[in-house]
Amino acid sequence: MVIIKIIGIEVYYGSYRALNKASITVEPREIVGVVGPNGAGKTTLLKTINSILKPKVGTIYINNRELTSMKRREIARLMGYVPQE
Numbered sequence: 001m002v003i004i005k006i007i008g009i010e011v012y013y014g015s016y017r018a019l020n021k022a023s024i025t026v027e028p029r030e031i032v033g034v035v036g037p038n039g040a041g042k043t044t045l046l047k048t049i050n051s052i053l054k055p056k057v058g059t060i061y062i063n064n065r066e067l068t069s070m071k072r073r074e075i076a077r078l079m080g081y082v083p084q085e
Contacts, residue, residue, distance in 0.1 A: 002064065004049065009058030011044050018044040021058070031071055050081040 004026040004073050011019040019041045034042045047053045051058060051067055060077060061065040 001028060002026070002061070003030075005061040007059045007061075009048060009055035009060065011041075011053055011055050013049050016048070019048070019055070023058075046081060050079055052076050052081060 001024055004024070004051070006022060006024045008021045008023055009015060009019055010021060022041070022045060025058075034045060036042055043068075044053060048055055049062075051070075051072065062070065067075070
């Protein structure tokens with residue numbers, strides 16, 4: 001069973017592509033860290049997984065359900081996003 005599966009997502013801020021065909025699979029009991037330099041897309045990736053941002057291309061699955069088929073309340077029961085500020 002896969003907990004999170006991201007397939008080829010692209011996220012844009014206007015005409016700027018912040019994520020380009022990003023893909024990742026997170027299995028049960030895995031601990032995953034997202035690291036990279038400023039502007040690499042770490043926050044954009046996390047906001048997209050939490051459905052705060054919508055990908056222009058690609059698909060995200062949480063517990064084998066497509067994220068777009070889930071209601072905001074269902075997503076909030078599974079995960080949260082707490083900004084640094």
